[in-house]
Amino acid sequence: MSSTKSFVSLSSAVNGDAASANVVPGEIHLIVGPMFAGKSTALLRRVKTESTNGRTVAMIKSSKDTRYAKDSVVTHDGVRFPCWALPDLSSFQEKFGFDAYDKLDVIGIDEAQFFDDLYDFCCKAAEKDGKTIVIAGLDGDYLRRSFGSVLDVIPLADTVTKLTARCEMCGKRAFFTLRKVGETQTELIGGAESYMPVCRQHYVNGQAVIGAVLETSHIKKDITVPEVLEETCVS
Numbered sequence: 001m002s003s004t005k006s007f008v009s010l011s012s013a014v015n016g017d018a019a020s021a022n023v024v025p026g027e028i029h030l031i032v033g034p035m036f037a038g039k040s041t042a043l044l045r046r047v048k049t050e051s052t053n054g055r056t057v058a059m060i061k062s063s064k065d066t067r068y069a070k071d072s073v074v075t076h077d078g079v080r081f082p083c084w085a086l087p088d089l090s091s092f093q094e095k096f097g098f099d100a101y102d103k104l105d106v107i108g109i110d111e112a113q114f115f116d117d118l119y120d121f122c123c124k125a126a127e128k129d130g131k132t133i134v135i136a137g138l139d140g141d142y143l144r145r146s147f148g149s150v151l152d153v154i155p156l157a158d159t160v161t162k163l164t165a166r167c168e169m170c171g172k173r174a175f176f177t178l179r180k181v182g183e184t185q186t187e188l189i190g191g192a193e194s195y196m197p198v199c200r201q202h203y204v205n206g207q208a209v210i211g212a213v214l215e216t217s218h219i220k221k222d223i224t225v226p227e228v229l230e231e232t233c234v235s
């Protein structure tokens with residue numbers, strides 16, 4: 001029967017008999033969590049370990065994020081690692097150099113939520129080119145909506161790690177990022193002056209306070225509300 005025949009040819013292809021299957025596939029590891037959860041630190045640690053083990057590594061971050069340094073990944077605690085600041089991932093191979101890319105074992109991607117071509121890049125780099133990809137990014141934005149393409153790569157990933165921060169209001173585990181200023185664009189790039197990690201309770205309280213402030217104020221920009229949050233949220 002034809003179904004048996006197609007099973008046989010599929011299984012031989014899966015076993016690697018097909019001529020195109022000559023590259024050993026790589027791996028994809030995803031690190032997510034709110035801001036200040038140590039995602040970049042975990043990414044750097046992983047990439048440095050790979051480098052110490054004799055593998056060739058490269059780091060990529062978005063050229064949108066210029067908070068700390070243009071060609072370094074810098075964690076909130078000041079650890080720095082050289083990297084490629086790019087507008088998209090598809091330009092990496094050409095900018096890095098095709099020969100250098102062939103010799104590369106591990107690619108770290110920081111602030112992955114800013115790369116729209118994350119899924120296609122990871123598929124190709126891991127499965128066609130045999131690279132190990134380690135990705136760090138925000139899973140959700142300040143409204144807890146899926147951010148960029150980060151969640152899209154979960155079905156591709158070998159491992160997914162969700163890190164947590166400490167709630168700035170109560171010190172419990174923080175899963176979410178609260179925006180402290182009344183600016184509604186999704187990609188407002190900032191640090192501790194604009195965002196804070198919060199637990200579920202203080203996320204809900206904080207959103208309510210910010211909503212009330214925005215409603216009573218006709219100024220929609222640059223409203224900082226940490227004082228209001230402190231009065232309202234600290235028990």
Ligand SMILES: [Zn+2]
Pocket residue numbers: 167168169170171172198199200201202
């Ligand atoms: Zn809290």
